[in-house]
Amino acid sequence: MKVNKQKLKEEKDVYSSDFTPICDSWSLYLGIKITEKDVAMMMAQLKDTRIRYIQEKLNNIKDKTGFLKDHELQEDFRLQKNLLAENQQKKAHYLFIATNFEQYKKL
Numbered sequence: 001m002k003v004n005k006q007k008l009k010e011e012k013d014v015y016s017s018d019f020t021p022i023c024d025s026w027s028l029y030l031g032i033k034i035t036e037k038d039v040a041m042m043m044a045q046l047k048d049t050r051i052r053y054i055q056e057k058l059n060n061i062k063d064k065t066g067f068l069k070d071h072e073l074q075e076d077f078r079l080q081k082n083l084l085a086e087n088q089q090k091k092a093h094y095l096f097i098a099t100n101f102e103q104y105k106k107l
Helices: 005-015 020-030 036-063 071-099 101-106
Strands: none
Touching: 005 071, 020 036, 036 071, 036 101, 071 101
């Protein structure tokens, strides 16, 4: 998935590009040095886990009897598709941050 730099910049403006508090917290908890790249890569892995879960859920919804006629199932399917797209976008953003941290800070 392509990185949406405008959306990434907007998120950075809201949440800050300073990963230091997370690095410090995770380093203390794990007892090892955690970098900004580590944080971004682990967040991408979290998103990847969610993506796989949502994809499985989508397959299960489509397999349910009466899917084509059941409006609640179809609405749940649409909701899950939106969540899938959101998590895929965030994964792409975290991967971009992990591999281009200096460029990310300049956004």
